[in-house]
Amino acid sequence: MSQSLNICKIGEKLRVSSILPSEISSKLLEMGFYSGKEIEILYKAPFGDPIAIQVGDYVLSMRKNEAQYIEVIKSVNN
Amino acid sequence: MKKIALIGNPNTGKTSVFNRLTGLNQHVANFPGVTVDKKSGLLKLNNEQVTVIDFPGTYSIYPHSADEKIVYDVFSNPKHEDFPDAVLVVADASNLERNLLLFAQIYDLNLPLILIINMSDIAHRKGIEIDIEKLKIEFPTITICQTNARVGAGIDILKEEIFKLNSKTNLITDRKQILENYTLANNNDTVSQEIETSKRFEFIKNLISKFVQNKSQNVSKSKKLSFYDKITIHPIFGYVIFALILISIFQLIFSIAALPMELIDGSFADFASWTAEELPAGILSDLLTGGIIPGLGGVLVFLPQILILFFCLGILEETGYLARAVFIMDRIMRPFGLNGKSVVPLISSSACAIPGIMATRTISNKKERLITILIAPLMSCSARIPVFTLLIALVIPNKYVFGFINLQGLTLFAMYSLGIITALFIAWILKIFIKTEEKSFFLLEIPDFKVPRWSNIFISLFEKGKVFVLEAGKVILAISIILWALATFGPSDSMQNAVKNINYSQHQNADSSQVIASVKLENSYIGILGKTIEPVIKPIGFDWKIGISLITSFAAREVFVGSMATIYSVHQEDNKGLLQTMRNERNSLGKPIYSLATGLSLMVFYVFAMQCMATLATVKTETKTWKWPLIQLFYMGGLAYLSSFIVYQVFS
Known part of the structure; x- marks a missing residue:
């Protein structure tokens, strides 16, 4: 089952399933969120927003507002 | 090529x-x-x-x-x-x-x-x-x-x-x-x-x-967070560390910069008086010693604060700490249309708006950067302190409320808070009105912690200094020469006649050169301008003497004190003499001019008014158009006038 990245927890191993159409979908794709990419939420800011995500070899932070456009599925080896 | x-x-x-x-x-x-x-x-x-x-x-x-x-x-x-x-x-x-x-x-x-x-x-x-x-x-x-x-x-x-x-x-x-x-x-x-x-x-x-x-794959990354990662984004320690860093930067800009600033001020003053002695008296010598040399000094005096702020900022950025500070501050600043990156420029602005505004370059979102620039001068900078100190001593009694809160200190605190609260409020309004074509999103890479590359920091310091001196410096120099000319010259004969007609017996406590300076200023173009605007500033409790000082202090807010001293022909260095004279000032009805209402109104005016040409010049340099500095000049001026009007009417 795919779910939106903004409701995922820290440490869950996730795989990008799709980017929802939005103003920033091409931007998110260019930042490395192509479908199949393995990602993980590293930590969240004190109010739970923004969140920091490990994308391959680097860490990207984004607001939950941006994260809602990233659809992910939990990896089986969780 | x-x-x-x-x-x-x-x-x-x-x-x-x-x-x-x-x-x-x-x-x-x-x-x-x-x-x-x-x-x-x-x-x-x-x-x-x-x-x-x-x-x-x-x-x-x-x-x-x-x-x-x-x-x-x-x-x-x-x-x-x-x-x-x-x-x-x-x-x-x-x-x-x-x-x-x-x-x-x-x-x-x-x-x-x-x-x-x-x-x-x-x-x-x-x-x-x-x-x-x-x-x-x-x-x-x-x-x-x-x-x-x-x-x-x-x-x-x-x-x-x-x-x-x-x-x-x-x-x-x-x-x-x-x-x-x-x-x-x-x-x-x-x-x-x-x-x-x-x-x-x-x-x-x-x-x-x-x-x-x-070989680094397949390990859960969140379990490998370093100690520095954990502590800098911690819900308590993260903010404690950030607050400590901000306080240190503020202290550095505020106190360490004071010494080189005094040195620059002093040497330009010495240079001006040396030039005055060496050159034959005349209009050229006056222009050099009264306009150009102090104008150049007025540009260079900002360099210590600019360099110190960008040195600190360079370290924060190079080490990767800044991204983490932005990360934990973003949610707090967001309701005001600001970015986590607005925090450092705004805090720096409470020492001086010029390096603060230059530091907004790190904000990549155009709209959030513009809002930060527009509200930065509302943070009470160090140039307001001499004005506040004089006025507080003048109208606020040195008493304690509840036995331990000093009323004068409380007033100073109130003026600072007024600036900060208004800045956030204005940001919130600007968020609605400023439209940009750019998509607004927050995607910020969080780099690993690194040792700073010193050569990068020093090259960027050199660039910042150069851009400020050459770009903003031009405007500051031009305006200071104009202000000098307006304060030095007056309609053909009126100045000389006024000086001739001085009745020295009325000025027993002042020496003749002070009286002449005072009369000259009163009859200069700025003096005339000050008198002309009196009907406009009367409803907010100001007379023409304050009017003159408002205009001259456009060069820099602290000039207000010096201008008042010149107008009342007392020694500039001697705050006590000026205080005494101002306290004794009476209006036509025999009531003190510097009442509580006027004093508070004047302080509030200085909290809000865009009384700083160097800031305007910097905003012009940073936004690359005169549109935003002019908008800033008028919105802050309007805000100052309106607030002073309310304060004066309530307290009088």
């Missing part, structure tokens, strides 16, 4: 490469037609030279911000005056997948190209091994260099390779042909862009598996 473009993702050490190649031979200008900084520099080797243009950092050739758009505009148009003869693409070795996207896009443009794999030492430490020879086999037509720009490794070879490209005479023989071969999608066609990007990532994934070995 050949033009070489330097492009790459942010945080790849692109700036380090640029600094290593060009050193201090750098020049900042605008890209034609847009307000994006164009940094270029000369690279010389064995009598040959090329121009290296440092393009704004971007993740893709398809733009998402005004800064990134310049990359698309230049590379999609071979007739563009900045279209390069060759391209250097910098890629971070520890994050090749994302970095190679931009490389692949540029590669397909078929321009002479050098791929610079930078920071391989960090990649190595992370367990990422790159087989450059295999990569070279994949791309036989281009040059691939490995560098570690932080320590300068590989730079000499890179320079040689650049000139090897340069000496190939047929670099670009036919620009028309290139245009026909272009594969770039339309800037607005995001669907094609997304299809293209997905394909490119397929290709890159496949490519990387051939030449990169990554």
